[in-house]
Amino acid sequence: MKKNFALALLIMLVAVASCSFTNKSFENDDKDKLLLDLIAYVLEKGHYEPKDIDDDFSVNIFEDFIDVLDPTKRYFLEQDIIEFEKYKFQIDDQIKNTDISFFNLVHQRLMKRMGDAKEIYKKVLDQPFDYSRDETINIKYDNQAFADSKKDLTERWRKQLKYATLGTYDGKLTNQKKKKEEDPSAEILSKEEIELASRESTRNTLDEFFDFIDDLERKDWFVQYINTIVDEFDPHTFYFAPEDRERFDISMSGKFEGIGARLQKKPEGAKIVEIISGGPVWRDQQLEVGDEIIKVGQEGGTPVDIVGMRLDDAIKMIKGPKGTIVDLTVRKVDGSTQVISLTRDVVELEESYAKSANIIKGDQKFGLINLPKFYVDFDDYSERNAATDVAKEVERLKQEGIEGLVLDLRDNGGGSLKTVVEMSGLFIKDGPIVQVRSSGKNKEVYDDKDERIQWDGPLVILVNELSASASEILAAAMQDYKRAVVIGSKQTFGKGTVQNVIPLDNIVRSNEHGDLGAIKLTTQKFYRINGGSTQLEGVKSDVVVPDRYSYIDLGERDQQNPLAWDKISPADYQVWDGYIDYEQTIANSERRMAGNSQISLIEENAKWLKVQQDEVIVSLNYRDYKNKELAVKKKSDYFKSLSDYDSKLTFESLKYEQELFTKDSILREKRDRWHKNLAKDVYVEEAVNVLQDLKINNIKPTKLASVKG
Structure with a gap:
């Protein structure tokens, strides 16, 4: 479906563009202007939610491009920014008129300021750093002003370089102390010699950094400008230069x-x-x-x-x-x-495939299927794909006599829409799974049309903040049907959009400029069958369980310019009415989690990590730095007890896999490691508890309650 939509979009763009671009005249050497014109056109005609390219848009480009080029504010001066500001409200007009004056000015000035920076860092690193001095640095650069003089800029470099060197100085000092402890007769460097060696290490790092920068061409910086414009539309729309497109194709094949x-x-x-x-x-x-x-x-x-x-x-x-x-x-x-x-x-593709295990608790046996991604071969669906593989694992687990099933979608970043629809159909009789809407068009409903139910027993789905896209569709569908209990983070990632890759060469006739690259474009949006989007809000777990990322900014809401959450009309679907005490089961789980000491420790760890990440003032005094490091290590060691947890559950490979171990010792090692980690997993333990509450003899004959859209 995604491939067909991309083809239809391309045909539409080509049809309209054949009038637009064949009449435009660009100099042969002015590929940049052609590229800017093309990108603006594709964004306007093809993006799911095109933005008005107006003064507000211009201001955003102005601020974001400068931030991309100088995020630590150690190149540009305040006077440069003032000079750039004459373009602050003109970039929208420049985009429409294929004018790149703003880019040219900023790029030329950046090259000059980077040349100045080479002199500054060498001068700074010629002088020793005084680590006994009481001073601090603010490492949250985005809210800081630009330096208003070369003197202020030099001081900014001094603090940043002292900060960059402090860890090296500490490492070398610690190594010298260990050397002396191991061999009292060993000759060690003085603090002055260590300080000098640390500065030289930083100097070598910067020399290599600027050598790398010197190798960049103007076109590399222009691609960054193009992507600053593209990024204003949403975080998943992206321009690939020709060489980057090739790398993208390789990564999508899973072989890199x-x-x-x-x-x-x-x-x-x-x-x-x-x-x-x-x-x-x-x-x-x-x-x-x-x-x-x-x-x-x-x-x-x-x-x-x-x-x-x-x-x-x-x-x-x-x-x-x-x-x-x-x-x-x-x-x-x-x-x-x-x-x-x-x-x-x-990267080993095998570890991206579905795998399963038996969970033994007392005299009961449950099944767990781990799915890292929704994989598929778009050129040949009959090849291995996630839906087919999960169906096989379900069947194998049934043959081993499981009484309940856990589907683990934690850290699953998504993948094929078709596999989601098919996989969801394994657990319901039939009906809609997801709704998809393209810009300005009516919604499409994607249904499971197969009336067979492969697994009609208790079902739990595990998610976390990194469960995204296709994972959210499956979890949302099972939640809306009340078919499964979703356990995990407060909400999943929140990516409810679809992207297609459009080669730009296909849009321009008589292209004399060579490969123009491609644009990955947001063209559609997902909606749950209840009508709500998964965009931004993700899927809210039925049983919210904290993890170490609970208070850290992750997910779509932490991206720049995400599309908004919205709602459409619900689809017609029938709620699964097979559980006797569905709501009571959720209440029981919440009560257990509230009194679980391991969960309390995880919550404590999550809050501490948030405090650590929010600390932006760092001491450049070595004594204070070392005391802070020791305090962090002590607290870190305290939380290491989290990995000592024992759920008292036993995990076993399925019979067919055990037979493979005799020929594949590496597979045995991988599974042993996986099972060992599962045994320490409090979330899997709670999933089993929920399955027990939803146990087979607590399931009604299948009854379906109608919900009309």
Whole structure:
């Protein structure tokens, strides 16, 4: 369906554009203006909710582009911003007239200021840092003013470089102390020598950073300008330059070499927002969602500071060929700093597939299916896909005699719409699953038309803040039907939009400029069968259970310019009336969770992490810094007891999988590790409790109550 819609949209755009662009005359060397014109056209004609390109839009572009180029405010001066402001209300007119004067001025000035910055950082790093001095730095840069003089700018660089060097200084000092403790006769460096070595390390980092910047071409900066415009429409609409389009195609196929994590640009570094199952990060288990990468080094080489670097450029440094090592300096969720070395690899697709386990509690057996994503081969649906695989796992679990089923959609970022509809149909007789609306058109209702119910027993769905898109559709449908009890975070991610990739070359006739890249465009919106959108609000769990991300900004609401929540008319559907005490079961679960000591500790940890993330004033005094580090470590160690939890549940692989272990020891190791983690999982434990409350003998003969839209 998604592919058909993309084709229809492309045909529509081409039909209209053939009149627009064939009559426009651009100089052969003015590809930038053609690209700007194309992007503006596609956004106006194809976006689900096109914005008015007016003065308000112009102000947003003005502020966001400068913020993208200089997030730590260590290049531009206040006088530059004042000069740029003559364009503050004109960018909308420039977009309409394919004028790039604003970009040209800002880009030229940035190149000059970066040249000035090279002199400043070298001058600053020629002088020792006094770590006994009582001073602080505010690391929340977005609310700070630009420096009003070169003197003020130099002072800003001094503080930022002292902050960047402080962790290195501490690490070298600690290593010297350990060396002396292990061998009292060993010669160690003085504090002055350590301080000098730390500054030199920072100097090498900046030298490499600016070497990297010098390699960028004007077109690289213009792509950033285009994406600043595109990003005003919504966070999922994005322009791919030709080389980026190729990387996107590779990532969509699921075959790419890197560390296996999705990143989001933040002023303080590159924030990890998703960990891909089977990748190096997933296997290593040291990094987690919410961690921020601040430096990147190549196999023991000098690390490069990526704070303030464009996200695309930072990713280029992090990715690399299979077997090579990348050293990541990371600010952890709890505020501590670590260097984590990872061996790049091809992400293992197998770990993105559905897998299942038996859960043994006393004399009862329950089933659990973990689904990391809604995968599908769009070119050949008969190939392996999530719906077919889950159906197989359900059947296998039934044969093993389970009395209830847990479907784990935590950290599932979504995928194919078709698989969601088919998968939902495994648990209901028939009926609508999701509603989809395109801009200016009537809604379409996607139904399960197969009257067979593969699993009619108790069902629990686990979600968290990172369950997104297709995961939210399935959880919402089962919740609206009252078919399952949804347990998890206060709400899921909140991505209720659909994107399609449109190659720009297909829109322009007689293109003399080469590959123009593509745009990933938001074209449709999802709605629950009850009429409410999953956009922003996500799915609210029936039983809300805190986790360590409960108070941290994650999800669609933390993105820039998300589309709003809205509501349409409900679909015609019939509520599952198979449970006797559905509402009482939810009340019982809430009561258990309120009195659970493990949940209380998780809640305490979540609140502490929020406090750590909200601290933006950092001491540059070494004594204070060290005391803070020790306090953080002590508290972190206190929360490590969370991983000691034992649910007293037993997890076993299914018979068919156990037979594979004799030939595949790696598979056995993966499953053993998974089962070990499940046994510590309080959320799975509670899911089993809910299944017991909804146990087989507490289910009525299927009765359906009608709900009319």
